[in-house]
Amino acid sequence: MTVETRQGIGGGHFAGLLLAPVRWAMNLIDRPMSFVQRRFGLGGVAAAFLAPNMLVFGIFVLFPMTLNVAYSFTGGGALFLNNRVFVGTLQYETLLACRDFLDAASCREDRFWRAVGNTGFFVVVQVTALVLVSLATALVLNREMRARGFWRAVFFFPVLLSPVVVALIWKWILQRNGLLNAALLELGFEPVLWLVNRGWAMFWAIFLSIWAHLGFYTLILLAGLQAIPRDLYEAAEMDGAPRWRVLTRITLPLLWPNMVVVILLALIRAVQVFDEVFVLTGGGPGTATLFLVQYIYETGLAQQVRNLGLASAASILMAVVLIVLTLIQLLASAWRERKEQR
């Protein structure tokens, strides 16, 4: 980007009027900042610029992160750490106490294992389906067509909706007297209680999260597809390659780095599934759609007897999974960047 093509906020009387209070506030801050500059030099200025962000960051992100580890080794009902009892690895032992890891009912903390099982199932199925659907959509949107912007918007806009809105939209359709049952009746089928049936509840949880996030991944893949040089396709056409060969030998291999990013991002998000499903099903029926974040939230904060220690231990275990996934993702994007530079 060159300097000349930039356009910042500029003159204009209206903007000037709007900016007057901003200007006043900024000039006010100029005094202490200039003092720092004179007294401590550029290093001091840099520190002053970093300070507000890093202060908030330290208090509300870094400190809780370390606190989390501490909490996971304590027990009791007290909220603050200094009143809590050190219990060693008891919370982890409680979480991991299972006679048979494949059967949640045999575990001491069976809700945790049901949440783990549900989350695992959700992650595998949702990510697979999500990536495939996004890929298909991106391939379709990458074709030469009119009104591509419109079609892209069609698939993209749910990304911006809040999870509560998404859940309510579908809850309304899936309810007993909802649109879907009406359609079934019209076609001569029996109505189904979608959110009362365990299997269907999980199905709709997965469906919902795909519906809501599909556009985001499509967009990333579409960007990848559009970065593939056109002349490659023209060369393939000159070579008389059939379409499926163009797809499998040119498009997909060149898209692969973006696919890796998409898969890992989808994995990281899927492990944290909560909002939409919580509003849609509340985790039910029973524990059919109880996921890890909901388990942590309920165990630690939403139940009559808060078990902060147990919830912390569970969140640490989840964090480990997320950190591993994120590290892989960072490596993958570094790999992609290096590849793009070449």
Next chain:
Amino acid sequence: MSGIATFLTRRRGGASWHFTDVLAWIWLVAGLLLMFGPVIWLGLSSFKTRAALSEFPPTLLPYETAMVHVEGFDEPLPLYRVMMEDGEEHLLVQVRRIGTVAQMADPEAPEEIIRVPLTARQPVREIKLATENYSTPFKRYNFLRYFYNSVFVTVVATIITLIFNSMAAFALSKYQFKGRTAVLAIILATLMVPLSVIIIPLFSVINGLNLFNSLWGVILPTVATPTGVFLLRQYMLTIPDELLEAARMDHASEWKIYWRIVLPLAMPAVAVLAIFSVMWRWNDFLWPLIVLSDQELYTLQVGLNSFQGELNVQWHYVLAMTVVSMLPVVVIFAFLQRFITSGIASTGIK
């Protein structure tokens, strides 16, 4: 019609149809129905009266039995089309219903009561928008408060985010100082730890700072976004250092360089972050759910959730308020679609 047909069948280079073209169109049309359909359905349903909502099977448009004011009756009466025994059709109002027989009357001559079996009459329906679905929750319930809280959280959090993040990004892109790499690494590391992982200790921090059950408790933990810092830093790296040097030669203080030179030039990136931040904060659910316990302080999302979680769900209000809570996002999207999608495509942030 033929215009649409040629539009639909138009193909590049006028080549013949390939089966993948058919598949692509099926995909697009199915996508249109599946992605847009539910939202349209929400919009239509939100204008139906409570009675119309409980109908099964539902009608597409918000119909309502027509009501007529008749002399001698305080309340408006429902209008019916009645097939009389003589085979003639009449428009009558129903005065009351007893068992399988309705007592009906001609609106022009309400004194005379006509008894009609229920099977012989059809309600006269007309399209009516139940706008009270929208107005009542604001008047009778706390939704105005929720709306205000959401706006407050969104605006304040976004402003603080923009200022703090851009200051940090400026320091990290335009100064050489000891520990710069370390700061970058720490910020990068926390990208891995989403809020959902630290809700337990964060809850105790919030309590310790007396921010529980306060909107500031919702705002503060979200403002130091690492994504924002990175987004802005990447952009600021592209601003030539010569501009800063020229400003230094021009006697500008470092703070002035930040807000008179770098911030205006980073506006494209700041705008992207602003849009993201507005969407994030407007849509936040889990954290406000944890921090806010007082109904008065609920944001729209939390209020909506608690409203729909009640035993007897008042769907007519829930649907209308759902529309209200998605409206700002839809408006933003309608105006800034290209900006948002290109922002996401180039940054990979959502």
Next chain:
Amino acid sequence: MSHLELKNVSKSFGPVGVLHHVDIEVKDREFVVFVGPSGCGKSTLLRIIAGLEKATSGDVVLDGEVVNHLAAADRGLAMVFQSYALYPHMSVRQNLSFGLENTKTPRDKIEARVTEIARMLRIEELLERKPRQLSGGQRQRVAIGRAMVRRPGVFLLDEPLSNLDAELRVTMRAELAALHKRLDATMIYVTHDQTEAMTLADRIVVLRDGRVEQIGTPLELYNRPANRFVAGFIGAPHMNFLEGRFAGGEAGAARIELDGGHMLSLHIPARPKGEPITIGVRPHHIETQGGQARIPATVTLVEALGPETIIHAEAEGQPRIVAALAGQRGITSGDTVSLALDERFLHAFDADGRRVAEGEVAEEM
């Protein structure tokens, strides 16, 4: 008064030294040009003077005061950047007044000053435009104007003309020279273009690899280059270098045998027979008619420019000789000509490239 001194200034980035013990004195109201090939450290030197960069060792002395510790803004200098560095989001007027606003100058004074500068640089009608709406030459003017507003004692110009096309560069060069006279200010100008240096400078500082090769007026450098590098750098077309060795003679009249067997005699002290020496001769001091020391050569390229004719020729032992002949000549490529070097204007350099002190190389009139 703006008198600037650099005392033993060195600069290194980590292990890489970019400036080595630089000593330069710039007098008040002098126009000094730092010239040298890219990477010679001239821009770094300018930035050290500006205060944008700190010297690793040595002092920057401004009007007798060491200013090493002073920030860029507090040195009372102004700089014109190579990329102009105009604030892209501000109008020309805002660009010009920004520096004055920062020093809390009263509004009406800023207004008056900007108007005055705009008139002087003939950019009055551009004041409300943004930099991107200006042509290269207009941007250049605004950049100079921005430097002028605060009436600095010293102007620092970092290759200010390098982004302009050739024609505009000549015009702007003249304007700069006129401006220097009018402003009566000290100017330090960095360029890699020796023509700019020759035309603009009161004195030229030739830099190479972070060292000062020679300081002098343009004609001093042209007539008496201190070494082979300066000799080759100053003057266009470049000086020819002919390799040879001493072949006897006496003090003040050495005999030189060029590779290829041609003999020259020079007014320089004789050295032991066989010691290598390089003879420098400018293309304008070679003729094909008359003169002494004729060297037969084959013409490989002819550039007929009109007022003069440049020929590239090949002689035995001397693969490439360029001669600039006055007027138009009927020479074509492939012709054999006889080259006569004007012995009054020959330069001699020893094996290390240093000038061999002579009694008298004539001053060119």
